Amino acid sequence: MTRITEDVPEVDEPEVSLGDRGAAALLDYRDGKPQALADFVKEATPLLWHTVRAQGVDREHADDVVQNTWMALVRNAHTIQEPHAILKWLLVTAKRGAWEAVRKHRDDNKRRTELPDDVLDGPAGALPSPDPTPENQVLVMERDRQLWRAVLRLPDRCQQLLRLISLADRPDYKYISSAIGMPVGSIGSNRGRCLAKLRDIIESEQGDRTWETP
């Protein structure tokens, strides 16, 4: 395989990351100033949402798990040891909440199937596929479809890692990868295994065309 984009420039790290803003917001909150935390909730909720959804939680229950994660944060605001690991703390908490929801839901479904009268009503929402909307309806650009097909060919953990770090900033990548149990790699300063694999897949599917060509 040939390298096509040899001369692509490297990029500088942003100075303040999502995790930095979270840490500052948490310290503010401890001091009785809640505004920064509100801004951080707005900014980081998509990251929590996709973390929970990646565990197979349906949309209604994922809504609760995200809310509970934020409640847990403020209940533990004064005891969290490392404000700078706030993203990791949130992701681990969200994942635990998600597993709990999946486990409960599975038990509920088991109980329900033992009661024939309930079957017609259905559970609160059978577990949907992770993507509720058919891709081809949403992704109108062929380039997006190609990219998404390539992402879906990655091992699950790589998919999860790339989906989550894409919602944060580069200095946060190390916290996110350790929160989802990936060996602490070098992604962030370096490209990392998952992105390297993804670019190989993209290139093998595109043949001679470079990524940038529309």
Add this chain to the structure above:
Amino acid sequence: MGNAMNTPLGYSPGEPLDVVDLEILADIARIQVALDPVPVGLVERSLFAITLAGLEAEVMELEYVRIPEMSVRGEAPPVEARTITFTSDSVTVMISLSPTEGGRVRIDGWAAPAAELLVSLHRPGGVSETRSDDDGRFVFDAVDPGPASFVVQPTGSSERAVSTPVIEL
């Protein structure tokens, strides 16, 4: 499948991140948000939930939702009654939400086991309270749509209050 996995790496994991990597990540962010959007109002519900965290009530589980339309969270305004059940170890609360004239919402609630309860309806604008009857039934006649959480406390008992997750009325 798998073919590309087995080819030797053309790109090295050890190289610095470049602008193409960042573009790919930005595209991944955009695509996943388009495929599975964060629910409308989740940020507001979370912010409201945070203000309730100080109540130290045990948060109940959203157990069972019967919905005529798409969603209990108000992504599409419902025209019929919605029924939602919440459970905790000590109590189960079922509420039925029906639209009233003028765009408000009537709430009919039942708690089991039947007991007299103090029911507080927490909204971003304040709290309203009512008591259930002996059968555990309670009503809020006409409330405005928006985020809400119910807190239920058995009267004359030291049992802990329980609260529901924030839902959209």
